[in-house]
Amino acid sequence: MSEPQSALPGRRAAGFATVAEAGLQGMITLRGDLASPVLAAAVQQATGCAMPGPRRIVQAGDRAAAWMSPDELLLILPHADAPGAATALQAALAGEHALVAEVSDARAMFAVTGDKAVQALAKLFPVDFAAMEPDEIRRSRMAQVAAALWQAAPGDWRIVCFRSVAAYAFGLLDNAVRPGSELTA
């Protein structure tokens, strides 16, 4: 079988913050009734994470569960584990009104790191970063494409977008971190 490839393998850009394509990342879209205990147990099983509250992301090691809308979660896990986890979720949710879709290869992920990373992101997202909580995931747009972002750790931002727009997204981030274009010193 052919080797899986991420959208822009190994691409990096360094300026006043560092942008790196984050490599292969397993992602599963899960839609259903988020109040259902069966669904919560399935999420716990797949990611080791509790059910996130509205606009929150619960992270546990290399796995996470993120709240995407009132009936949708994004489960983040190692790329190799995603197909198996999707199958297990499907089985665990038999009889529930729910949908499981493995979307790992439909997405691209970037890491923007550094003390001033938020200044680069503030140029691209119509988001009030001052009001964002550390464990918040925000779906919004990055310039002209849909994207979601959250912090894996303080100053360590993760951005996911569609793989088809990965080159555009990387170009935006590369441009936004150019030295000398900081918003404040």
Add this chain to the structure above:
Amino acid sequence: MLILTCPHCGVTAEETELALGGEAHLKRYGPGDSDEQFEAYMFARKNPKGVHFERWRHAYGCGKWFIAARCTVTLEVFGTYPAQTARPPADLLAAIRAKRPSADLSDWDAATPEDAQ
């Protein structure tokens, strides 16, 4: 710039993150409706100078539809509420009446949607 709070996810989103869906609370009659009723549903739209109810979709966010009550003159936003309802919430109507006594809210004078027919 119009800034609305999505009632589904609580995000305070600005206009470019949202998609406008036209006038809210349109009523489709039928089956067996008259041509006039269908025409009114299909084409007749309010264009008020003042309080207006609009459908919006949080297109770049949670993807859900909601309704915003706002003033077309001052861009004041009175409130937003989920779209899965046949009429605006009573407390929102009361707030609008208090702020804009002259606003035409006659569609919502009746106590229940059934009465409104």
